[in-house]
Amino acid sequence: MLRKGNLFVISGPSGAGKGTIIREVLKSTQEIEISVSVTTRESRRGEVEGVNYYFKSREDFEKMAEEGGFLEYARVYDHYYGTPKEPVLKALDRGENIILEIDIQGALQVKKSYPEAIFVFILPPSMAELRQRIVSRGSETEEALKLRFASALEEISYIEKYDYYIINDTLTASARCLEAVIMAERCRIKKDVTELIENFKEELE
Amino acid sequence: MLRKGNLFVISGPSGAGKGTIIREVLKSTQEIEISVSVTTRESRRGEVEGVNYYFKSREDFEKMAEEGGFLEYARVYDHYYGTPKEPVLKALDRGENIILEIDIQGALQVKKSYPEAIFVFILPPSMAELRQRIVSRGSETEEALKLRFASALEEISYIEKYDYYIINDTLTASARCLEAVIMAERCRIKKDVTELIENFKEELE
Numbered sequence: 001m002l003r004k005g006n007l008f009v010i011s012g013p014s015g016a017g018k019g020t021i022i023r024e025v026l027k028s029t030q031e032i033e034i035s036v037s038v039t040t041r042e043s044r045r046g047e048v049e050g051v052n053y054y055f056k057s058r059e060d061f062e063k064m065a066e067e068g069g070f071l072e073y074a075r076v077y078d079h080y081y082g083t084p085k086e087p088v089l090k091a092l093d094r095g096e097n098i099i100l101e102i103d104i105q106g107a108l109q110v111k112k113s114y115p116e117a118i119f120v121f122i123l124p125p126s127m128a129e130l131r132q133r134i135v136s137r138g139s140e141t142e143e144a145l146k147l148r149f150a151s152a153l154e155e156i157s158y159i160e161k162y163d164y165y166i167i168n169d170t171l172t173a174s175a176r177c178l179e180a181v182i183m184a185e186r187c188r189i190k191k192d193v194t195e196l197i198e199n200f201k202e203e204l205e
Numbered sequence: 206m207l208r209k210g211n212l213f214v215i216s217g218p219s220g221a222g223k224g225t226i227i228r229e230v231l232k233s234t235q236e237i238e239i240s241v242s243v244t245t246r247e248s249r250r251g252e253v254e255g256v257n258y259y260f261k262s263r264e265d266f267e268k269m270a271e272e273g274g275f276l277e278y279a280r281v282y283d284h285y286y287g288t289p290k291e292p293v294l295k296a297l298d299r300g301e302n303i304i305l306e307i308d309i310q311g312a313l314q315v316k317k318s319y320p321e322a323i324f325v326f327i328l329p330p331s332m333a334e335l336r337q338r339i340v341s342r343g344s345e346t347e348e349a350l351k352l353r354f355a356s357a358l359e360e361i362s363y364i365e366k367y368d369y370y371i372i373n374d375t376l377t378a379s380a381r382c383l384e385a386v387i388m389a390e391r392c393r394i395k396k397d398v399t400e401l402i403e404n405f406k407e408e409l410e
Contacts, residue, residue: 121394123401127408156405164392165401177392184389187369187382189326196328196370200361203332 003192005096006185007088007114008032010178011107012122013152015133017168018101021122024175025099031182032097035088038064041079054084072102072109085113097182104158111161118185119162120178125169127153208397210301211390212293212319213237215383216312217327218357220338222373223306226327229380230304236387237302240293243269246284259289277307277314290318302387309363316366323390324367325383330374332358 012018026034038054040061049055056064061080065073073082083106088098100110100117110117124130127149134140134148159165164181168174217223231239243259245266254260261269266285270278278287288311293303305315305322315322329335332354339345339353364370369386373379 120392123405127405153405156402159394159398159402162394164389165394165398166392177388180385180388181392183382183385184369187325187371187386189364189367189370193364193370197361197364200328200332200358 003095003186005092005094005098006182007092007110007117008097008099008182008185009107009110009117009119010099010101010122011104011119011155011158011162013124013130013155014148015130015137015152016122016124017133017171017174018122020171021166021168021174021178022099022101024171025178025182028175029179029182031179031186032099033091035083035098035100038070038073038082038084039079041081071100071113072106074103074106083110088114097186104155108158108161118164118181120181121159121162121165122174123156123159123165123167125167208300208391210297210299210303211387212297212315212322213302213304213387213390214312214315214322214324215304215306215327216309216324216360216363216367218329218335218360219353220335220342220357221327221329222338222376222379223327225376226371226373226379226383227304227306229376230383230387233380234384234387236384236391237304238296240288240303240305243275243278243287243289244284246286276305276318277311279308279311288315293319302391309360313363313366323369323386325386326364326367326370327379328361328364328370328372330372 010018010022022034025032036050036052036054038056038061040056040058043049043053043055047053058080061082064070064084065080065082069085070082071085071088073080083100083102091098102110107119111119124133130152131145131149134145140148166174166177215223215227227239230237241255241257241259243261243266245261245263248254248258248260252258263285266287269275269289270285270287274290275287276290276293278285288305288307296303307315312324316324329338335357336350336354339350345353371379371382
């Protein structure tokens with residue numbers, strides 16, 4: 001029996017280490033693939049269509065959005081970014097797991113467009129540690145830091161909308177934890193398990 | 206923050222390999238302990254009180270049952286077997302995970318007495334394979350085999366009451382899968398996560 005794959009949505013305050021954990025998991029497992037976003041921004045040197053992004057004109061993006069072609073999308077300054085619905089749903093139907101790193105607003109959109117998705121929140125070990133990580137990225141004024149810090153705290157209050165959380169103490173432990181979530185969700189009993197029982201019954205007849 | 210441990214209830218038709226998977230998981234992880242049952246049967250040579258079983262008189266067992274001292278219990282022929290509530294709840298409060306191998310009737314009792322428990326169903330790879338495993342245990346008449354087989358099929362129809370299922374194709378894969386479930390459930394967002402948010406907020410003040 002081919003089971004549908006799962007869509008994992010990963011969020012968390014910037015500086016919590018989402019990207020690093022996802023890259024670590026992608027290295028060690030064949031179980032999951034990352035979703036490729038659509039954007040209206042210009043491609044940068046070295047970026048490959050369909051690998052880094054799908055590049056589209058603003059008109060095409062807006063048309064796609066109107067037709068419900070996105071699981072979620074957002075406008076950031078002058079450009080649109082979105083998760084295209086069709087390739088993700090097709091991959092899930094093939095039994096593949098898909099991972100999606102997006103902010104909380106995007107995650108809330110996915111909760112509406114694809115409620116079966118599994119939502120994982122990445123947390124820094126502590127607010128002090130988060131501050132440290134944000135500061136060490138450098139190039140921010142004291143004012144900008146305060147803003148980032150406040151917005152991180154606001155974001156964390158959305159954690160109850162999520163299914164799992166990972167406190168990113170060490171990269172190895174966090175990656176193992178996300179892998180466990182991916183693996184465990186493969187074994188979760190959902191509606192399609194009736195099919196499994198039917199198979200067993202048929203074997204008997 | 207000390208999180209409460211989880212109680213894992215493992216069921217599945219006899220011959221599916223529950224016991225073997227659990228032993229394999231206990232070997233490779235410190236994350237979980239097995240619950241020790243109470244019984245009224247005589248202790249056998251080599252069995253140790255508190256390790257294999259807690260041995261009790263019939264009167265003591267019945268009194269304990271009346272006082273709601275069991276998460277589940279059953280009478281099998283002339284003897285009672287039960288899962289004592291107190292040591293399990295205390296261990297969970299200490300943050301330990303507890304594993305419990307019981308039949309479906311017992312599992313349904315636990316669903317009432319401790320609904321937060323996590324229910325895992327172990328399945329044989331196929332009915333043909335299950336038949337093979339039952340037969341190879343030997344010492345059963347054709348009639349007894351048919352009965353076991355029919356009851357296995359009946360049991361499988363309870364799978365929708367469970368949270369996870371593991372198809373026991375190979376021992377290693379099944380054990381890894383149960384370990385993933387145990388680990389993932391550690392990261393699951395439950396009510397107590399509000400405490401976590403409060404901690405972050407306090408750090409800021």
